[in-house]
Amino acid sequence: MKVLIGTRNPHKLEEIRRILGDIPGIEWLTFREHPFPEVEETGTTLEENARLKAVSTAQATGLPTLAEDSGLEVAALGGAPGVLSSRFAGVEKDYRANNEKLLELLSGEENRRARFRAVAALALPDGRSWLTEGILEGEIATSPRGAHGFGYDPLFIPVGETRTLAELSPEEKDRISHRRRALERLRPLLSSLARGEL
Numbered sequence: 001m002k003v004l005i006g007t008r009n010p011h012k013l014e015e016i017r018r019i020l021g022d023i024p025g026i027e028w029l030t031f032r033e034h035p036f037p038e039v040e041e042t043g044t045t046l047e048e049n050a051r052l053k054a055v056s057t058a059q060a061t062g063l064p065t066l067a068e069d070s071g072l073e074v075a076a077l078g079g080a081p082g083v084l085s086s087r088f089a090g091v092e093k094d095y096r097a098n099n100e101k102l103l104e105l106l107s108g109e110e111n112r113r114a115r116f117r118a119v120a121a122l123a124l125p126d127g128r129s130w131l132t133e134g135i136l137e138g139e140i141a142t143s144p145r146g147a148h149g150f151g152y153d154p155l156f157i158p159v160g161e162t163r164t165l166a167e168l169s170p171e172e173k174d175r176i177s178h179r180r181r182a183l184e185r186l187r188p189l190l191s192s193l194a195r196g197e198l
């Protein structure tokens, strides 16, 4: 069964393939093998955007599609940047500017609690869709550390860790990440899809 990964973000693509690449009977396709139109993220929640990306890409391509939307929710900022995480400092995916803005807003702030939240969506060309969620709790460091990962990884210290996510190896990040938790919850559905049971 061919399933399309509905993202152009190379870091997410890699993580999704590492986490779900082993499901028997699923052949993962990306925009490289099967180009699809870009979907504008007009939703106001991670749930809306994940569903929007999965459903519209499945309908445009005729292929079952897995999509994901994720964000960082900082307690002292009332849950921001949340759904706006990738354009927090104004420019889409300017990770360094986003991290600098976050550090500035939290300067002098003692409550550094934050969480990553990922919402994964699986959609079929007939319009049916399913959503799952994964959360990783942690706190925001006072300066960036580490070279792995992407986005806010250099500033995020998972609960129970002293290192940031960017200091963990990719395998260590995968074991605990919000994305891993959301994607694993889709695994039974993907296995059913591969067996022709959906």
Ligand code: IMP
Pocket (backbone or CB within 6 Å): 009, 041, 068, 069, 070, 071, 072, 085, 086, 093, 098, 116, 149, 150, 151, 152, 153, 177, 179
């Ligand atoms: P999306 O492409 O709109 O889902 O953007 C999600 C944004 O949230 C990314 O651009 C990052 O800024 C942030 N983000 C989501 N997941 C992660 C992660 O695993 N590490 C670091 N930043 C993340």
